[in-house]
Amino acid sequence: MQERGWQAELSRRDFLRLGLGAAALPLLARLDGLAMAAPAQTGAQAAATAAAPKITAKANSVIQIWLWGGPSHVDTFDPKPGPGRDYCGPLDSPIDTNVPGVQISQLLPRLAEQADKYSIIRGMTHGINGHETAAYRVQTGHEPGHGLVYPGIGAIAALFKGYDHGYKSSIPPYVVLTTPQGRFSESGFLGPKYRPFATGGDPNRDPFLVEGFVVQGISSERRERRRQLLASVDTLAHAAATVPIVAETNQADENAYALINSEELKVFDLTTEGDAMREQYGRNRFGQSCLMARRLVEIGVPYITINYGGWDTHKRHFETIGRMQPEMDRAMATLLVDLENRGLLESTIVWWGGEFGRTPRVQWEPPWNGGRNHFGPAFCTVLAGGGFKGGCVVGATNATGEQVAERPTYPEDALGSILMLLGIDPDAKMPNPEGIDVPVMAPPKGGRLTEIMV
Amino acid sequence: MHRSGMCKARTEFLGCCLIALTLGAVCGHAPCAPEGQGGRRQAARAAWHEDAVIALRLFAGLELTEEQKAGLQTLLRDSQAQTRAAEEAGGPNTTTEVGRIQQETYQKALQMLNPEQRTELSLRVLIAQMAPPAGQPALGDLQLLALLTAKPPPPRGEQPGIIVPFEQPGPVTPLTGVDNHVLAALKAAGIEPTPLCSDEVFIRRVTLDLTGQLPTAREVLDFLADQRPDKRAALVDRLMERTTFADYQTMKWCDILRVKSEFPINLWPNGVATYHRWVREAIATNMPYDEFAHELLSASGSDFRTPSVNFYRAVEQRDPGSLAEAVALTFMGTRLRNRPDEQFKQMEVFFTRVGYKKTVEWKDEHVYWTREPLENPDVVFPDATAVSIPFDQDPRRVFADWLTAGDNEWFAPVVCNRIWYWLMGRGIVDPTDDFRPDNPPSNPALLAYLASELIDSDYDLRHVYRLILNSRTYQQSSAARTADPRAEALFAHYVMRPVEAEVLQDALCAIFGRNIGYSSPIPEPFTYIPDAQTTVSMADASISSPFLEVFGRPTRDSGFEVDRSTKITESQRMYFINSTELNGWIQNTWQLQSLAPAMGRDPAATSAMLWLTLLSRYPTDAETAAAAEFVKASPTRESIQDLVWALINTREFFCKH
Known part of the structure; x- marks a missing residue:
């Protein structure tokens, strides 16, 4: 059953999306009386195979630390104490890192000690100040429009490194800890099959109740008893056994039970890590999500997003980041060290960032009283591991952090680089509703980040 | 069982009072009684009178003799008079006094019963603990129980070729115009249609198809008891008058009209609210469809004050070609990208003079006719008729006049086909938005x-709707007799399919007495969503939940009908089988907790209550036996929970069938 696993056939909707341009295809399917999904599956797989990687993969997995809301670039990895309090507020003393000449925010002391493990991209830009559009832009690498809703990079990884390409695990290939982003469809036109699996629950609580996988208070005996009882009361299923939806549901049930009973679910049991390790990551939702992500990497999950909200700090900015950044600092620094200690950093990309930065000039006036607004013209992102060099700084902003001064990097440049290291050709084609293949990633605008590839 | 304090809602009072009457004395609790002054007391008295009637019904289930009935009536009347007197006397001890009267009444009533009746009553009392106060789960409806015990399940005659309990011998209705066309095609193809669905299946099917809600157990019972030959047609008429009909059909329309506040449609919350309300009002008042389409196609003004202009805002791109594509997809069921014909190419000319402008009001936007002259006003419509667009007319209006003219082949068939698809599960042209010569009906x-x-x-x-719903074709069983793919395309059976994500969520909430509590933290201004609002009636597709995502709710990004997924996936099944949330709802529904002993004593009545609530039908004898046996093996609350789990995991529960 593992062969099917999460790879439900392309849905009817996918099929129609695929078939829009190739008008003959649905007609043929109807004439032949074939199940609608059958030719579509072949079509999609053919398309995906045609786009098979021609680059050598260096990374197996990506951990995306997604700071939903937009973290301030000048208060994290691109500090600007020069222009004074109007810009830096109370954070006027950036600290040295273990890489000579590179300074980061004073709120990130642990990450400062690990700067040789990651590179900072300080010239990120796209100019969009709306959350949803910027989140789409940063995670798909495409400008909005075109009449298409492109998939995010996690769904692309699920397409090219998931069940269509030999991934076998019961754990889905694209996992979100813990809630989906919701504001844009992560899988875009690729449809539900490539949507992330959102765990729900809280990894900082024991047990970590992963929705659908781990449930409290139902023993496996009781689950089996229930299943037998269901068989004795599912009268319509017996009466209409040949109806397609009944057969489809029976198959989905088979697959679901196999997943629920899978040994691999032990990956979600964080209690086996021991208190010391859990403490190092920090006993909070984000810290334990980082630990969970490392465990998922260990079993080969290709793409994990940690959806880390709370960064839309229009008001009480400094109080909020004063509380959150130490939590982030501890967990992310521990993650980098832990991955390296386990020999996983060289095959795991850690990608830190949000949809944009925040206005470098502090809004001291009411009603913000010390807040920062959305800022798309300049921001930063951090890349580590999986074939990215550590200790580098790419690009720069001007003295106030309001403009990119050197080496602008656009989302498609960064995402294209991540895909290259995953062994996915960013210029490959994807199946899409127009029926003609479109490139996975928009062509590089500022240039892919070859300068920091090992 | 005792609830002290003020009885806020009448229904709650009703529950309290009845339980006080039945349980208070038995269990020795002081019954709940109305407190307060004046109007509240008046309301309470009226309620008490109605409760007495229901209490009589509860007793009536015991097969009382005429003498007993008369005695009970007298008793309750006296008790009511005493209560009124006690309340009018007032004073600090009113509550206690009213409680004493109720207990005494109950004791006297018990004395009128013979020992068998008393045993029977004690069972009812147990089940009565499931009485739901206002806003509580559908599981456990005391009034229903009273009805239930008064009405045995309908006899089910076994007949060759009829699948009990889903089918019944027919025809109930005379054959209609729809049936004549369908049966002619089936005959030509040599395919037999399935038998008529049973009344139990019909009420569930039509209530889901029209209102997106499950029928309550009580509605099912009333419908089954109705002996009128035209009761199915009467039910259709009643359902179309419900507010939930407008809510649910609005949801369907909003899928194709692309009602969402954010990326990539970006109507913003205020635009979504006005647009949704306009569509809902049009459906609630049954606006003629030609007016509906004409208004959406030709409106000008502010998105706040002329909500129909949002049709032109609800597009990802605003160039004439994209607008023409949206118009063709929505109203003509046609994908312009598949139509290279010259006359379709010229369609975008009608949308070259659509202007947009912002105003000083935040997020306000006007859609208007720019009045710039057309370079070449001589064009053809999609049916190849030539037209010269007059300089003093909005080209959109010229197009709308053409589209909605009576004999336009691109108009009436398209909407009829959509409604057919919504009700039957498959379009006559399928998919519904792909009309073209090589995809014929x-x-x-x-x-x-x-x-x-x-x-x-x-x-x-x-x-x-009526033509379709009152046809034998719609009322056919879903248990297909052949795997011949033409059977579905020619409508030899009703198409079994999963209920929509929103409908499923609302059904689970109703059964377990839960609210989802949707919220919208961004964008400002925050959208306030009352806790009790149904998922179906929510306007904005940008407000979602993991449940809705998993169960295939459409994104409303594109307006394609197939944007709504009808696929059963592993993750959906895992939610139903193994979800912490859903298991919590089952475990924490206190109304279920006393059912295990009730199942032991009266498996038929207890199973009937569960089946009617969850599957809208009586259980078969085999099902009752299976349920009783399962619970008997381990008469605990866990067993009842498992039974409820099993029933909501049946295909019958989550499919329209």
């Missing part, structure tokens, strides 16, 4: 018939 005469009926009724969409 599976039954052209049927589509032509529906279209002419729509036109002749002055575009009354409810007329089309």
Whole structure:
């Protein structure tokens, strides 16, 4: 059953999306009386195979630390104490890192000690100040429009490194800890099959109740008893056994039970890590999500997003980041060290960032009283591991952090680089509703980040 | 069981009072009684009178003799008079005094019963603990129990070729125009249609198809008891008058009209609210469809004050080609990208003079006719008729006039086909938004018939609903007898399919007495969503939940009908089988907790209550036996929870069938 696993056939909707341009295809399917999904599956797989990687993969997995809301670039990895309090507020003393000449925010002391493990991209830009559009832009690498809703990079990884390409695990290939982003469809036109699996629950609580996988208070005996009882009361299923939806549901049930009973679910049991390790990551939702992500990497999950909200700090900015950044600092620094200690950093990309930065000039006036607004013209992102060099700084902003001064990097440049290291050709084609293949990633605008590839 | 304090809602009071009457004395609790002054007391008294009637019904289930009935009536009347007197006397001890009267009444009532009746009553009392106060789960409806015990399940005659309990011998209704066209095509193809669905299946099916809600157990019972030959047609008429009909059909329309506040449609919350309300009002008042389409196609003004202009805002891109594509997809069921014909290419000319402008009001936007002259006003419509667009007319209006003219083949058939698809689960042209010469209707005469009926009724969409719903074709069983793919395309059976994500969520909430509590933290201004609002009635597709995502709710990004996934996935099944949330709801529904002993004593009545609530039908004897046996093996609350789990995991529960 593992062969099917999460790879439900392309849905009817996918099929129609695929078939829009190739008008003959649905007609043929109807004439032949074939199940609608059958030719579509072949079509999609053919398309995906045609786009098979021609680059050598260096990374197996990506951990995306997604700071939903937009973290301030000048208060994290691109500090600007020069222009004074109007810009830096109370954070006027950036600290040295273990890489000579590179300074980061004073709120990130642990990450400062690990700067040789990651590179900072300080010239990120796209100019969009709306959350949803910027989140789409940063995670798909495409400008909005075109009449298409492109998939995010996690769904692309699920397409090219998931069940269509030999991934076998019961754990889905694209996992979100813990809630989906919701504001844009992560899988875009690729449809539900490539949507992330959102765990729900809280990894900082024991047990970590992963929705659908781990449930409290139902023993496996009781689950089996229930299943037998269901068989004795599912009268319509017996009466209409040949109806397609009944057969489809029976198959989905088979697959679901196999997943629920899978040994691999032990990956979600964080209690086996021991208190010391859990403490190092920090006993909070984000810290334990980082630990969970490392465990998922260990079993080969290709793409994990940690959806880390709370960064839309229009008001009480400094109080909020004063509380959150130490939590982030501890967990992310521990993650980098832990991955390296386990020999996983060289095959795991850690990608830190949000949809944009925040206005470098502090809004001291009411009603913000010390807040920062959305800022798309300049921001930063951090890349580590999986074939990215550590200790580098790419690009720069001007003295106030309001403009990119050197080496602008656009989302498609960064995402294209991540895909290259995953062994996915960013210029490959994807199946899409127009029926003609479109490139996975928009062509590089500022240039892919070859300068920091090992 | 005792609830102290003020009884806020009448229904809650009703529950309290009855339980006080039945349980208070038995268990020795002080019954709940009305407190307060004046109006509240008046309301309470009226409630007490009604409760007495229901209490009598509860007793009536015991097969009382005429003498006993008369005695009980007298008793309750006296008790009511005493209560009134006690309340009018007032004073600090009123509550206690009213409680004493109720206990005494109950004791006297018990004395009128013989020992068998008393045993029977104690069972009812147990089940009575499931009485739901206002806003509580559908599981456990005391009034229902009273009815239930008074009405045995309908006899089910076994007949060759009829699958009990899903089918019944027919026809109940005379054959209609729809049936004639469908049966002719089936005959030509040599395919037998399935038998008529049973009344139990019909009420569930039609209530889901029209209102997106499950029928309550009580509605099912009333419908089964109804002996009128035209009761199915009468039910259709009643359902179309419900507010939930407007809510649910609005949801369907908003899928194709792309109602969402954010990326990539970006109507913003205020625009979503006005647009949704306009569509809902049009459906609630049954606006003629030609007016509906004409208004959406030609409106100008502010998105706040002329909500129909949002049609032109609800597009990802605003160039004339994209607008023409949206118009063709929505109203003509046609994908312009598949139509290279010259006359379709020229369609975008009609949308080259659509202007947009912002105003000083935040997020306000006007859609208007720019009045710039057309470079070449001589164009053709999609049917190849030539037209010269007058310089003093909005080209959109010229197009709308053409589209909504009576005999336009691109108009009436398209909407009839959509409604057919919504009700039958498969379009006559399928998919519904891909009309083109090489995707012909599976039954052209049927589509032509529906279209002419729509036109002749002055575009009354409810007329089309009735034509379909009152046909034998709609009322066929879903248990297909053949795997021949033509059977579905020619409508030899009703198409079994999963209920929509929103409908499923609302059904679970109703059963377990839960609210989802949707919220919208961004964008400002925050959208306030009352806790009790149904998922179906929510306007904005940008407000979602993991449940809705998993169960295939459409994104409303594109307006394609297939944007709504009808696929059963592993993750959906895992939610139903193994979800912490859903298991919590089952475990924490206190109404279930006393059912295990009740199941032991009266498996038929207890199973009936569960089946009627969850599957809208009586259980079969085999099902009752299976349920009783399962609970008997381990008469605990866990067993009842497992039974409820099993029932909501049946295909019957989450499919329209």
